[in-house]
Amino acid sequence: xxxxxxxxxxxxxxxxxxxxxxxxxxxxxxxxxxxxxxxxxxxxxxxxxxxxxxxxxxxxxxxxxxxxxxxxxxxxxxxxxxxxxxxxxxxxxxxxxxxxxxxxxxxxxx
Numbered sequence: 001x002x003x004x005x006x007x008x009x010x011x012x013x014x015x016x017x018x019x020x021x022x023x024x025x026x027x028x029x030x031x032x033x034x035x036x037x038x039x040x041x042x043x044x045x046x047x048x049x050x051x052x053x054x055x056x057x058x059x060x061x062x063x064x065x066x067x068x069x070x071x072x073x074x075x076x077x078x079x080x081x082x083x084x085x086x087x088x089x090x091x092x093x094x095x096x097x098x099x100x101x102x103x104x105x106x107x108x109x110x
Contacts, residue, residue: 003010090097 087097087101092100
């Protein structure tokens with residue numbers, strides 16, 4: 001099925017669209033409920049203002065992404081790794097990450 005230059009609302013229920021490709025598509029305001037996006041690839045995507053609730057994001061690889069202003073609450077970050085990330089102003093449970101890193105590095109030197 002191909003849809004080109006269509007400006008309408010699509011409702012898909014109990015539908016399989018696996019292997020589909022979306023390019024230069026405006027999905028702003030779209031709701032995804034009970035949706036399987038495992039193995040999906042997202043490139044040059046604007047998720048500004050998006051909300052993820054009750055979602056399984058285990059095994060995600062996030063690279064070269066702007067997460068400024070991100071707020072994580074009641075989330076499982078077990079085994080998460082942060083490398084080469086700018087953490088200016090970032091906090092963990094209200095404690096600035098830079099203060100935590102400074103304290104850790106000071107303890108290593110002692």
